[in-house]
Amino acid sequence: MNAHEELVRITNLRVHFPVRGGIFRRAVGSCKAVDQVSLVLGKGQTLGLVGESGCGKSTLAKTVVKLVEPTSGSIKFKNQEIAGKRAQNNFRQNVQMVFQDPAESLNSRMTVGAILEEPLEIHKLVEKNLRSKRVVELLEQVGLPASAADRYPFEFSGGQRQRIGIARALALQPELLVLDEPVSALDVSVQSQVLNLLMDLQSKLGLTYLLIAHDLAVVKHVADIIAVMYLGKIVEIGPAEEIYLNPIHAYTKALISAIPIPDPTKKRKRVIIPGDVPSPIDPPKGCAFGHRVGASLYPKSVGMKFNMEEISTGHSVLHCPCCI
Amino acid sequence: MQKGERMKTDTLLDVKGLSVSFETDEGHVQALDSVDFQVRLGQTLGLVGESGCGKSVTALSIMRLLPKPMGKITSGRIDFQGQDLLELSPDGMRQVRGNEIGMIFQEPMNALNPVRTIGDQLSEVFLLHQEIGAKDAWLKSVEMLNDVGIPAPDVRVFEYPHQLSGGMRQRVVIAMALACRPKLVIADEPTTALDVTVQAQILDLLQTLQKQLGSSVLLITHDLGVIAETCDEVCVMYAGRVVERAPTVELFANPIHAYTRGLLSSIPRLDRTPKTKLATIDGMVPSLSDLNEGCRFAPRSGKVHPQNLLDQRSPLKEVSEGHWVESCPLCLNL
Numbered sequence: 176m177n178a179h180e181e182l183v184r185i186t187n188l189r190v191h192f193p194v195r196g197g198i199f200r201r202a203v204g205s206c207k208a209v210d211q212v213s214l215v216l217g218k219g220q221t222l223g224l225v226g227e228s229g230c231g232k233s234t235l236a237k238t239v240v241k242l243v244e245p246t247s248g249s250i251k252f253k254n255q256e257i258a259g260k261r262a263q264n265n266f267r268q269n270v271q272m273v274f275q276d277p278a279e280s281l282n283s284r285m286t287v288g289a290i291l292e293e294p295l296e297i298h299k300l301v302e303k304n305l306r307s308k309r310v311v312e313l314l315e316q317v318g319l320p321a322s323a324a325d326r327y328p329f330e331f332s333g334g335q336r337q338r339i340g341i342a343r344a345l346a347l348q349p350e351l352l353v354l355d356e357p358v359s360a361l362d363v364s365v366q367s368q369v370l371n372l373l374m375d376l377q378s379k380l381g382l383t384y385l386l387i388a389h390d391l392a393v394v395k396h397v398a399d400i401i402a403v404m405y406l407g408k409i410v411e412i413g414p415a416e417e418i419y420l421n422p423i424h425a426y427t428k429a430l431i432s433a434i435p436i437p438d439p440t441k442k443r444k445r446v447i448i449p450g451d452v453p454s455p456i457d458p459p460k461g462c463a464f465g466h467r468v469g470a471s472l473y474p475k476s477v478g479m480k481f482n483m484e485e486i487s488t489g490h491s492v493l494h495c496p497c498c499i
Numbered sequence: 500m501q502k503g504e505r506m507k508t509d510t511l512l513d514v515k516g517l518s519v520s521f522e523t524d525e526g527h528v529q530a531l532d533s534v535d536f537q538v539r540l541g542q543t544l545g546l547v548g549e550s551g552c553g554k555s556v557t558a559l560s561i562m563r564l565l566p567k568p569m570g571k572i573t574s575g576r577i578d579f580q581g582q583d584l585l586e587l588s589p590d591g592m593r594q595v596r597g598n599e600i601g602m603i604f605q606e607p608m609n610a611l612n613p614v615r616t617i618g619d620q621l622s623e624v625f626l627l628h629q630e631i632g633a634k635d636a637w638l639k640s641v642e643m644l645n646d647v648g649i650p651a652p653d654v655r656v657f658e659y660p661h662q663l664s665g666g667m668r669q670r671v672v673i674a675m676a677l678a679c680r681p682k683l684v685i686a687d688e689p690t691t692a693l694d695v696t697v698q699a700q701i702l703d704l705l706q707t708l709q710k711q712l713g714s715s716v717l718l719i720t721h722d723l724g725v726i727a728e729t730c731d732e733v734c735v736m737y738a739g740r741v742v743e744r745a746p747t748v749e750l751f752a753n754p755i756h757a758y759t760r761g762l763l764s765s766i767p768r769l770d771r772t773p774k775t776k777l778a779t780i781d782g783m784v785p786s787l788s789d790l791n792e793g794c795r796f797a798p799r800s801g802k803v804h805p806q807n808l809l810d811q812r813s814p815l816k817e818v819s820e821g822h823w824v825e826s827c828p829l830c831l832n833l
């Protein structure tokens with residue numbers, strides 16, 4: 176990791192949402208969507224964030240692009256604190272987000288050309304007469320014909336719409352792209368086209384990616400680092416290959432084992448873990464995973480403070496007394 | 500044993516030449532074109548293919564639940580235990596549904612009534628299809644919830660669907676589909692809306708129950724991993740047609756149609772070298788409104804098809820025992 180210049184450093188990040196109840200809509204509790212998350216992302220790297228629905232992936236992503244303000248903790252972008260401050264213009268340009276549903280994230284009443292020009296206009300980056308040239312350039316970068324500029328998003332397929340979403344994110348020449356489930360809504364044959372495009376753009380433009388996906392196979396293919404989230408916390412983080420070959424936390428192991436392998440000759444014993452992800456509103460007192468699986472040593476974890484412990488270079492795991 | 504004989508004895512569901520069309524604003528569109536496949540006794544057949552290829556329409560046709568009046572079966576037959584379902588009266592079909600064929604949908608919320616308790620809804624299935632009283636139906640419901648692995652079933656039975664997690668709701672839907680021990684279970688993307696760890700639980704449950712009851716399963720999915728782990732045979736669909744079908748091991752080891760090969764090689768896999776370029780299938784699925792009669796994969800195959808292959812469908816050919824493929828000479832890799 177030392178080889179990479181540090182681009183993002185997140186330390187002890189917490190995002191808690193108030194939970195309201197009663198007739199007065201008073202805050203009756205809080206939802207710990209992101210709880211004590213720390214990670215470092217080097218320039219040019221891809222960090223893949225995996226975990227089950229509701230574990231806080233999107234909330235973490237939105238916090239990084241400042242769509243959500245953290246409750247506490249720090250986010251440094253190029254050594255500058257961005258949490259709690261008004262976003263500087265250069266940060267707004269440097270960090271862009273691509274959303275899961277290409278249909279919903281594009282304004283259906285604007286032509287593709289207008290969609291791509293909008294950020295250029297807002298940030299007054301490109302002279303008016305040069306904007307259409309930049310649009311063509313962007314379309315080319317994502318593999319769409321120049322003629323696409325005059326058409327509307329609904330005239331495109333899902334995969335093409337996702338390319339438009341990526342082109343829009345690239346308009347401001349950002350350094351960091353936050354990709355929230357960019358291929359989940361796409362069919363497999365189209366998914367691979369978009370993943371190839373993302374890998375291509377990264378090597379051409381030196382982009383850094385924070386990639387969220389629930390499909391571990393997708394993440395493993397494109398990420399340098401994998402972070403596994405469970406109920407608001409990162410339970411394990413490390414080099415992608417290392418996480419896959421040598422998972423330490425019981426949850427990471429279960430997650431890997433739950434992925435169906437497209438090879439009928441490999442009959443293996445799946446580790447079936449019971450239960451669902453618990454609610455972040457009233458999380459278990461002890462280890463959230465131990466609680467779910469009814470671990471015999473769970474009582475030991477109640478009241479404990481969990482810390483990340485590094486077991487080999489860059490590979491850390493949330494230390495829990497019973498499962499590691 | 501002769502081949503014909505084998506078919507007679509161990510085929511539960513035999514779909515032959517099934518074609519379906521929809522009446523839309525843009526006129527007639529053909530969603531299914533001469534679909535053929537069999538589901539064998541006690542086995543699982545997987546239907547796989549990309550969005551819009553006709554998987555759900557196939558399931559709805561078998562259940563005779565196509566939206567009326569837009570959807571219409573224009574030809575073919577669906578033999579279930581030797582009886583053509585398309586010839587049954589609406590009453591006869593209602594008996595088959597739920598009793599002999601159970602169905603599990605992708606989105607459990609669509610199959611459940613949000614304002615009635617789980618117990619109410621499960622009991623109704625028993626009351627409708629079995630000659631038992633309300634009390635017994637209720638007891639059976641609790642038992643069924645227990646069978647599908649719902650903790651504290653005697654409490655849950657009084658709850659409403661929204662009080663359950665997604666995984667538990669899908670368990671309830673499975674309980675309803677299996678309540679009358681159907682011979683055939685049609686599961687349309689039963690785990691697509693669920694997390695992987697919950698998906699593993701549900702697939703495991705389905706397999707266990709299938710073994711217990713000796714049922715056959717028609718499993719619809721777009722996940723080739725799920726197919727590999729659960730199906731005995733696979734049918735690959737493309738633009739309303741079956742382009743290839745074979746026993747699962749054979750299909751993965753020896754895919755012949757260019758589309759099947761493309762699908763198999765384009766999925767990212769845990770055991771593939773990271774960061775390498777993934778194989779892709781260029782272009783996209785054709786729109787139903789401008790389908791040609793001949794090879795429909797032609798525009799994506801990377802091979803220029805002569806006009807006759809675009810105009811005339813190449814027949815399905817059996818290349819090895821039980822392995823059938825649409826024989827467009829430019830899309831085959833033998």
Ligand SMILES: Nc1ncnc2c1ncn2[C@@H]1O[C@H](COP(=O)(O)OP(=O)(O)OP(=O)(O)O)[C@@H](O)[C@H]1O
Pocket residue numbers: 192193206207208226227228229230231232233234235389455
């Ligand atoms: N604005 C909000 N107000 C209150 N609670 C929220 C808000 N946004 C998210 N949450 C809660 O925070 C938790 C984490 O949500 P988040 O969307 O980050 O999960 P996720 O990991 O992205 O899940 P998915 O895979 O389903 O997209 C959830 O319990 C969610 O209900």
Ligand SMILES: Nc1ncnc2c1ncn2[C@@H]1O[C@H](COP(=O)(O)OP(=O)(O)OP(=O)(O)O)[C@@H](O)[C@H]1O
Pocket residue numbers: 521522523528530548549550551552553554555556557566569570721787
């Ligand atoms: N009620 C309808 N009216 C018109 N066309 C329909 C109707 N229902 C389905 N179709 C068309 O029939 C085709 C097959 O649809 P179907 O729902 O079977 O696809 P599928 O393979 O199940 O896809 P998915 O993976 O997205 O569920 C689609 O192109 C769809 O647009």
Ligand code: SF4
Pocket residue numbers: 425426462463464465466470472473476494495496497498499
């Ligand atoms: S063993 Fe302990 S720390 Fe590990 S998952 Fe179980 S309860 Fe948590």
Ligand SMILES: [Mg+2]
Pocket residue numbers: 232233234355
């Ligand atoms: Mg999300």
Ligand SMILES: [Mg+2]
Pocket residue numbers: 554555556687
């Ligand atoms: Mg469907």
